[in-house]
Amino acid sequence: MTDNRLALETFLPYRLNRLAEAVSRDFSRIYKERFGLTRPEWRLLATLGQYGMMAATGIGAHSAMHKTKVSRAVTALEKRRWLMREADTQDRRVERLSLTRAGEDAYRQLVPLAREFEQSLLARLASPDKQAARTGLDALESIIGSTAKSYQSTPPIGDSGDAAGYDGPAAPA
Amino acid sequence: MTDNRLALETFLPYRLNRLAEAVSRDFSRIYKERFGLTRPEWRLLATLGQYGMMAATGIGAHSAMHKTKVSRAVTALEKRRWLMREADTQDRRVERLSLTRAGEDAYRQLVPLAREFEQSLLARLASPDKQAARTGLDALESIIGSTAKSYQSTPPIGDSGDAAGYDGPAAPA
DNA sequence: CGTTATTTGTTGCGGATGTAACAATCGCTT
DNA sequence: AAGCGATTGTTACATCCGCAACAAATAACG
Numbered sequence: 001m002t003d004n005r006l007a008l009e010t011f012l013p014y015r016l017n018r019l020a021e022a023v024s025r026d027f028s029r030i031y032k033e034r035f036g037l038t039r040p041e042w043r044l045l046a047t048l049g050q051y052g053m054m055a056a057t058g059i060g061a062h063s064a065m066h067k068t069k070v071s072r073a074v075t076a077l078e079k080r081r082w083l084m085r086e087a088d089t090q091d092r093r094v095e096r097l098s099l100t101r102a103g104e105d106a107y108r109q110l111v112p113l114a115r116e117f118e119q120s121l122l123a124r125l126a127s128p129d130k131q132a133a134r135t136g137l138d139a140l141e142s143i144i145g146s147t148a149k150s151y152q153s154t155p156p157i158g159d160s161g162d163a164a165g166y167d168g169p170a171a172p173a
Numbered sequence: 174m175t176d177n178r179l180a181l182e183t184f185l186p187y188r189l190n191r192l193a194e195a196v197s198r199d200f201s202r203i204y205k206e207r208f209g210l211t212r213p214e215w216r217l218l219a220t221l222g223q224y225g226m227m228a229a230t231g232i233g234a235h236s237a238m239h240k241t242k243v244s245r246a247v248t249a250l251e252k253r254r255w256l257m258r259e260a261d262t263q264d265r266r267v268e269r270l271s272l273t274r275a276g277e278d279a280y281r282q283l284v285p286l287a288r289e290f291e292q293s294l295l296a297r298l299a300s301p302d303k304q305a306a307r308t309g310l311d312a313l314e315s316i317i318g319s320t321a322k323s324y325q326s327t328p329p330i331g332d333s334g335d336a337a338g339y340d341g342p343a344a345p346a
Numbered sequence: 347c348g349t350t351a352t353t354t355g356t357t358g359c360g361g362a363t364g365t366a367a368c369a370a371t372c373g374c375t376t
Numbered sequence: 377a378a379g380c381g382a383t384t385g386t387t388a389c390a391t392c393c394g395c396a397a398c399a400a401a402t403a404a405c406g
Contacts, residue, residue, distance in 0.1 A: 055384085055385095056384075056385065057383085057384065057385085067384085067385070067386090068385090068386080068387085070385090071385060071386060071387090072386095074385095075386090091383095091384085092384095093383070093384040093385070094383095094384065094385090095384085095385080
């Protein structure tokens, strides 16, 4: 049973990556070709479209994007005039982000395309499989969310970050 | 019912991405900190460790990596002397890749760590949830495998996109 | 054979990404 | 209120990535 080799086909990180990459790449054509959006930009648009108004940190936490990714996506959508920044009067470090009229228009155009894409995938699944997928994803999310560090913030100081002493490849000249 | 907003929390590409990114990022610390491997390099190592000998094209197809990613990972592992190239006598375009002794040693060290990581995740799942996750992932893989274009080759003139063309390498000793 | 199309793998290039460093602000403690 | 750590968001830098172009080899086809 316990072979000394690892069967990648049943290894969870590997499976999730393959799936996410394939699905994302397919789906990206929709917003890439039609609107010239990058993936982080689409995520930002979708998050603001759903929630109306949010700060950059919240978006990063919600969509698991690195804060620099969020920052650059915000800049990009702002240049496109799809997004507005508003100073938060309570906390001047925070910028309250929201979509402009043009941004909402784009969002409204994209939502049905996203739904259609998802439908075209799920339509290929038998009903019990669909249910299993939902249940399985729910379960995985519940255990990931509790473990995952938001990785938004600077690494804690206590842990002397230095990756356990890796000097470089063993390549003696 | 059909809201005009898209609920990202139930949107399949979004869910898969969140999960894959969180899990991958956690797992990457294992091979990054201990061995200084990048993600493509880890995948290459794991694939060769499992299958023993394979050509670059096969690895790309199996792990859904772009061929340039594979090429660069091969160069990196070769510099580290963890990987050997052997000319294929049948087809001189092909290089038969395999791990050196040092590469196999690293692989043997990593496999238990990978298993341990996966266990620590799955241990948090109730048995039915574990089963649902497996079934759901199986189902999803079956439907995207048939749709995904391998994107290894140059954009097909016609539409030769055939991702299912991977029949598996020779099972090693 | 000779010509043309396809496959295998590498590389140049522009663009995307993460790390680390940073300024500005907040809040907690003294 | 002064100091100090933590938080928010941006930026410089180095690296990573994918597309397109490419050389070398093979396959397909007359």
